[in-house]
Amino acid sequence: MFWTLAGLFVISLVLLIFSIMKTSQAAKKEHEQIDMMHISTMKEINALQDSVRNLELDLEVVIEASGFQLSSEERIFMREVLDLYKRSYSIENIAELKQVPVSEIEQIVAPYQQVKDGGRKVAVEN
Structure with missing residues (x-):
């Protein structure tokens, strides 16, 4: 009886450790995906900011060239x-x-x- 309980306890401990490892691996993968989404979003935001900046500069050039203030x-x-x-x-x-x-x-x-x-x-x- 003692050996059966000890065996079940060891098996449950091994399964617990295995479950924790799998959960941490899944969390790491999810975190990496979130980081990649964040990086791509930041790149898009930077590209949009560059486009807006270029449009503002173009507008200034056109206004100066036309002489219309x-x-x-x-x-x-x-x-x-x-x-x-x-x-x-x-x-x-x-x-x-x-x-x-x-x-x-x-x-x-x-x-x-x-x-x-x-x-x-x-x-x-x-």
Whole structure:
């Protein structure tokens, strides 16, 4: 009876040690996968930051080359207006939201408007 209990105790101890080793190996593999995901995410973030930095530099070069100077408030205002326009807000709604005259919004979005009703204008003029 004693030898049976001792044998079972030794077997359970061996199985416990084996289980701990397998668990630590699995944890190491999972940790390595997490590290690899973190590294790839950081590389993507760095690439995006480089792209944004390059776009900012390109914007500065274009602004300097064109000689067209805007204050930061004017630039933000134009960006917001164009964003609303690109999201299909009407010019009247944009003017109402920004509390400016419709003519000012029309001047800002004029270069970005697509000719939609060209055929109708010709028919009406004739």
